[in-house]
Amino acid sequence: MTENNLDKGVDRFYSRFNYKEDTFNSHTESSYNLVDEINALDPKLVIDVGCGGNHLKGKIQNLIGVDAAKYEKADIQATHDELPNIFKDNCADVVLALGSINVGDKPRIYRHLEKVINLCKPGGIIVMRNRLAGEEATVFPEGKKNFKHELGIHWYPWTLDEIHQATETFKTRVEYYKEPVYERAMHKVHWSGLKNKRMLLGVYWWKKL
Numbered sequence: 465m466t467e468n469n470l471d472k473g474v475d476r477f478y479s480r481f482n483y484k485e486d487t488f489n490s491h492t493e494s495s496y497n498l499v500d501e502i503n504a505l506d507p508k509l510v511i512d513v514g515c516g517g518n519h520l521k522g523k524i525q526n527l528i529g530v531d532a533a534k535y536e537k538a539d540i541q542a543t544h545d546e547l548p549n550i551f552k553d554n555c556a557d558v559v560l561a562l563g564s565i566n567v568g569d570k571p572r573i574y575r576h577l578e579k580v581i582n583l584c585k586p587g588g589i590i591v592m593r594n595r596l597a598g599e600e601a602t603v604f605p606e607g608k609k610n611f612k613h614e615l616g617i618h619w620y621p622w623t624l625d626e627i628h629q630a631t632e633t634f635k636t637r638v639e640y641y642k643e644p645v646y647e648r649a650m651h652k653v654h655w656s657g658l659k660n661k662r663m664l665l666g667v668y669w670w671k672k673l
């Protein structure tokens with residue numbers, strides 16, 4: 465699948481299944497709990513890439529929300545690959561990527577991680593949330609309702625090991641500010657056959673070197 469088709473798939477998927485506030489709020493480590501902690505850093509610019517419904521807008525100071533899909537409340541509609549056309553490198557004190565680097569294969573995932581790192585100032589903070597694969601997790605299993613084929617996107621099989629590997633890969637540019645912790649969140653996608661399950665995610669903070 466081409467990159468362009470994957471981006472269209474993301475737009476199609478999330479435009480149809482907008483990530484709503486109740487789901488956002490169900491994240492135990494990466495929802496409104498971030499507000500006080502990030503405001504305490506007194507950031508002049510916070511960029512929320514893949515902001516969904518932009519629920520942190522007006523709560524975290526100086527925040528701009530960008531998303532590939534059509535969300536009325538996003539400030540800018542753009543993909544991660546378009547970020548360099550919009551923002552200068554090293555411009556943000558804080559970058560949030562809460563569940564938005566989950567789609568595609570390794571080269572795409574690593575390219576998007578790099579885009580996020582580029583946006584952040586040295587000394588700044590990057591907060592990441594990845595949806596984890598594996599037995600415990602409810603990442604859509606291969607073949608489930610032909611999900612992958614039907615909606616034109618596939619999920620990256622993140623694990624905590626993969627998160628450590630990504631951190632190692634970028635070790636000249638970032639280090640853990642907070643090591644990964646598991647997080648649970650509500651999963652309300654009825655058509656997936658996974659109703660009432662809870663997603664398993666990893667949340668970690670990087671400091672840009």
Ligand SMILES: C[S@@+](CC[C@H](N)C(=O)[O-])C[C@H]1O[C@@H](n2cnc3c(N)ncnc32)[C@H](O)[C@@H]1O
Binds near residue numbers: 519563
């Ligand atoms: C799981 S939702 C989370 C939304 C929001 N961050 C939250 O926590 O409520 C992931 C979001 O990332 C966006 N996204 C995924 N891939 C993207 C990309 N390549 N560029 C921009 N946004 C992307 C999706 O459109 C979706 O709104």
